[in-house]
Amino acid sequence: xxxxxxxxxxxxxxxxxxxxxLALAALLASAPSTAAAPAAAAPGGPPRPTVAVAQGxxxxxxxxxxxxxxxxxxxxPPVGTGRLRAPRPPARWxxxxxxxxxxxxxxQFSPFGLADPQAVSEDCLYLDVYRPRTARxxxxxxxxxxxxxxxxxxxxxxxxxxxxxxxLTGSVVVSINYRLGQLGYLALPELSRENGxxxxxxxxxxxxxxxxxxxxxxxxxGGDPGSVTVSGQSAGSGSVCAxxxxxxxxxxxxxAVLQSGPCTLLGTPDLAAAEAHARSFAAKAGCSVPAxxxxxxxxxxxxxxxxxxxxxxxxxxxxxxxxxxxAPARAIGSGAWNKVPVLIGSTRSEARFFxxxxxxxxxxxxxxxxxxxxxxxxxxxxxxxYPVAEHGSPYLALSALMTDSTFACHTAWTAQLFASQVxxxxxEFDDPRSPTLAGARVPGLDESNAHSAELAYLHDFTMGERxxxxxxxxxxxxxxxxxxxxxxxxxxxxxxxxxWPPTGTGTSxxxxxxxxxxxxxxxxxxxxxxxxxxxxTQPPRPL
Numbered sequence: 001x002x003x004x005x006x007x008x009x010x011x012x013x014x015x016x017x018x019x020x021x022l023a024l025a026a027l028l029a030s031a032p033s034t035a036a037a038p039a040a041a042a043p044g045g046p047p048r049p050t051v052a053v054a055q056g057x058x059x060x061x062x063x064x065x066x067x068x069x070x071x072x073x074x075x076x077p078p079v080g081t082g083r084l085r086a087p088r089p090p091a092r093w094x095x096x097x098x099x100x101x102x103x104x105x106x107x108q109f110s111p112f113g114l115a116d117p118q119a120v121s122e123d124c125l126y127l128d129v130y131r132p133r134t135a136r137x138x139x140x141x142x143x144x145x146x147x148x149x150x151x152x153x154x155x156x157x158x159x160x161x162x163x164x165x166x167x168l169t170g171s172v173v174v175s176i177n178y179r180l181g182q183l184g185y186l187a188l189p190e191l192s193r194e195n196g197x198x199x200x201x202x203x204x205x206x207x208x209x210x211x212x213x214x215x216x217x218x219x220x221x222g223g224d225p226g227s228v229t230v231s232g233q234s235a236g237s238g239s240v241c242a243x244x245x246x247x248x249x250x251x252x253x254x255x256a257v258l259q260s261g262p263c264t265l266l267g268t269p270d271l272a273a274a275e276a277h278a279r280s281f282a283a284k285a286g287c288s289v290p291a292x293x294x295x296x297x298x299x300x301x302x303x304x305x306x307x308x309x310x311x312x313x314x315x316x317x318x319x320x321x322x323x324x325x326x327a328p329a330r331a332i333g334s335g336a337w338n339k340v341p342v343l344i345g346s347t348r349s350e351a352r353f354f355x356x357x358x359x360x361x362x363x364x365x366x367x368x369x370x371x372x373x374x375x376x377x378x379x380x381x382x383x384x385x386y387p388v389a390e391h392g393s394p395y396l397a398l399s400a401l402m403t404d405s406t407f408a409c410h411t412a413w414t415a416q417l418f419a420s421q422v423x424x425x426x427x428e429f430d431d432p433r434s435p436t437l438a439g440a441r442v443p444g445l446d447e448s449n450a451h452s453a454e455l456a457y458l459h460d461f462t463m464g465e466r467x468x469x470x471x472x473x474x475x476x477x478x479x480x481x482x483x484x485x486x487x488x489x490x491x492x493x494x495x496x497x498x499x500w501p502p503t504g505t506g507t508s509x510x511x512x513x514x515x516x517x518x519x520x521x522x523x524x525x526x527x528x529x530x531x532x533x534x535x536x537t538q539p540p541r542p543l
Contacts, residue, residue, distance in 0.1 A: 051137070053217040056093040061100045062133060065167035069129040069221070070158075071103040074213035075206065077123035078179060083298045084186060084202065086195040087125060087209040102128060105156035107302050109181025109309045122183065122302060127176040127210055130162035135172065135222030142487040143223040145174040145214055145253070146459075147207060149234030149261070149452075152316040153181045153309070161460030168477060169484025172223035174214055178206035178239075182281055182305055185314045187274035187321070190294045197248070197322035200278065204242050204317045204324065211243075211252035229255035229487040233455060235316065237261025242268070242317050243338070245331035246324055250338045255490055257483065258344040260451055262414035263328045265406055270327075271320030277312065284308040332417050341490040342418045343483070345427030345512075346411045351402030353440065353450035355395055360442045367394035371401070378538070385531060395445060405538075407451075408530035412510060419505045425492055426503045426512045427482075428526060429454040431472060433517075435464040454515075458483060475517045482513075498522070 049067045050059045060069035075087035082088065103126035104119040135141055144165065148155045162173025178184060184203025192200045199205070215225045230253040232240045240256050241263035243249045269277065282288060285308040287296035297305070319327040331337045355362070367388060372379035382401065391397040411426070418424040429449065435456065436447040456464040457476035468476060482492040482500060492500045498520045500513045512526040527533065 050096065051220045053220050054092075055090050057096040058099040059096045060129075064163050065133060066130050066163040067133055067135070068131075068161075068163060069099040071101055071126050072099055072129060073103075073125065074127050074176070074210045075125040078125060078183075078202070079122045081298065083122065084183065084191050084200075084294070086197070086202065086205050090125075090213075102126075102158035103177065105158065106177050106180045107183060107306070108155075109153040109183075109306055110151065110313060124177045124179070125206055125209075127174055127213075128158065128162070129218075129221055130166040130173040130175075131221050131223070132166050132170055135166075137220055137222060139222035140219075140224035140227070141170055141172050141222050142484070143172045143174065143214065143218050143225070143228045144257075144483070144487050145176065145211065145228060145230050147176060147178065147230070147232035147236035147239045149232065149236040150180070152185055152203065152235045152238075152314050155180070155235075159459075159461060159463060160455070163460050165458065165460075165480050165484065168480050169487070171484050171487055172218060172221050174210075174218070176207070176210045178210070179203045181309050181314050182278075185316055185318070186278045186281065186297075187269075187271060187318045188278040188282055188293060188297075189275060190290060191297075192321065194294070199318070199321040199323035200274070201242075201317035201321070201323050204239065204246065207239055207243060208246065208249050208252065211249060215252055226254065227488070228253045229257060231257035231259070231483075232261065233259040234261045234451065235266070238263075238266035238316060241266060241328035241332075242324055244340075245319075245326060245328040245337050247338075248323060253338075253340065255340050255487060256342050257486070258342065258414070259454065260346050260350060260407060262344065262346070262407065262410040263332060264414045264417070265410035266316075267329070268317055268319040268324065268327045269315045271318050274315060274318030274320075277315060281308055281312045284312055329414070329417070332414075332421075335421060339422050341423040341425075341486070342415075343425045343427070343486050343492065344411060344415050344418065345429065346407045347451060347453045348428055348430040348449035349399055349403055350407040350449075350451045352396075352399040352445075352447050353436070353452060355399045355402065356436075356442045356445050356447050356450070357440065359398065360395060360445055362394040362398060364388050364394050367398055370398075381534075385534065404530040404532070405535050409527070409532040409535045412527050412530070412532050413536075415503055415510065416505055419503050419510075423491060423502045425486065425500055426510065426526070427500075427515055428512050429457075429515045431457075431475060431515075431517050433469075434472070435466045435468070437463050438465045441465050454479070471517045475515065475520075478520065479515060 048059050058069050073090040076090050104121040106124035148157045157175035157177050160175045166173050179202050187200035192198050218225050237258040238261045240258050282293050287293045371382050375382050386397045386401040388394050388397045415424050415426045432448050434448045434453040455461050457479050481494045485494050486492040501511050503510045511522050513522050
């Protein structure tokens with residue numbers, strides 16, 4: 001297959017906004033965690049649920065129709081001499097550990113300003129587990145492990161509650177934190193040579209470690225370690241792409257869900273580029289002497305590292321080392337990847353989120369000048385395909401252009417890579433009245449169906465600007481049932497709901513399920529709707 005182009009790289013301002021705001025769906029205040037301590041049931045109340053994992057006993061709590069165990073350590077705190085090292089197993093504890101409050105978010109490297117986490121710490125390698133109230137050890141329920149987005153530099157798993165998903169689908173849901181920014185992704189040779197994988201992608205190592213912990217312990221919660229679905233949105237989806245290509249993750253999961261983060265769009269820097277970037281970051285942080293860089297970076301304050309990242313944001317996991325030998329899209333295209341059934345999709349108008357935050361009052365003249373400058377000889381054709389008059393405003397025209405050329409068509413192209421090898425199910429989320437994220441509303445702009453719009457429908461998620469209406473709750477429940485069936489069977493087969501067949505491999509045969517409040521249906525016009533044949537003709541450029 002011809003490598004699809006990335007027209008976004010031609011527009012510096014748009015590439016910048018995508019790079020700095022990609023996957024900003026995860027920024028809700030989280031409460032501090034508590035230390036391990038004995039706990040008792042409330043006087044006169046039912047006993048609280050208790051499970052025994054490899055490290056000791058956990059006592060959670062019943063809430064709504066599920067039970068939750070919050071702030072569970074899956075690795076040792078990566079602090080002190082453990083900073084910028086591969087994760088280590090968590091320590092055992094004595095007695096019963098309280099598991100009723102979420103852990104702090106990992107250190108945030110690019111605060112976004114919507115509702116940034118209030119509790120942050122480098123001691124952050126924790127996860128939350130949600131299960132149906134009826135779940136017991138040995139139940140062998142399907143497991144869904146969630147990884148939040150946030151451009152690999154911000155966010156937390158704690159606001160993606162899984163109570164409703166667990167109750168509605170009979171699944172065990174796990175939501176994790178992982179190291180962010182340069183604490184999570186720093187390909188400095190002085191650090192990489194300290195681990196057997198010769199890698200500085202510590203955040204990706206954290207995700208693998210969370211999967212290992214899940215395999216070893218999820219049966220205690222009633223989950224099936226042989227039926228684990230790894231899922232993520234935006235940068236979390238990019239992490240799923242990386243896990244699909246990581247040899248050390250083989251056998252740790254059995255299905256994959258990619259939301260708004262197609263593997264052909266979210267590239268990885270090669271090792272040489274990542275090492276040069278890491279060297280520049282170390283110098284910016286005051287650690288320019290190679291022989292002293294590791295000790296220097298481990299002794300630097302978190303604030304100093306965040307400040308150094310302001311002009312040198314992380315590029316995420318690098319490819320070309322022992323952890324990620326090849327870029328995910330390349331590995332998948334070659335057939336050398338951890339082959340599992342895939343569910344993949346995007347929202348109808350992804351880029352409205354980014355354009356609303358960066359260019360909400362774009363004029364027609366500015367739009368035309370930007371496109372002509374960015375696309376050169378192809379500029380007039382791009383303007384003809386995305387005219388302001390047809391879309392209603394420069395904001396909507398630019399949003400459609402960006403959506404099609406990035407998320408939509410790359411979702412179709414990534415799905416075709418998968419579909420030639422494994423069962424692949426493709427969706428497009430399309431609720432024309434979906435709420436945007438809290439704090440992101442720009443008066444007068446239609447921000448429905450934008451990046452992250454589907455999150456409130458799949459999670460107990462309070463980052464929405466307003467609660468879902470009853471018809472939207474019903475759509476969310478249908479979506480949860482599809483996701484739960486995929487986790488259970490490897491195919492989203494739900495009696496009484498629209499049939500969702502796997503997609504084909506041809507450019508005209510790709511079947512996509514449209515998730516709409518009143519008309520969930522399949523279509524084969526996704527590529528034409530987003531003008532993917534045109535965008536495929538554009539020269540390939542790295543993101």
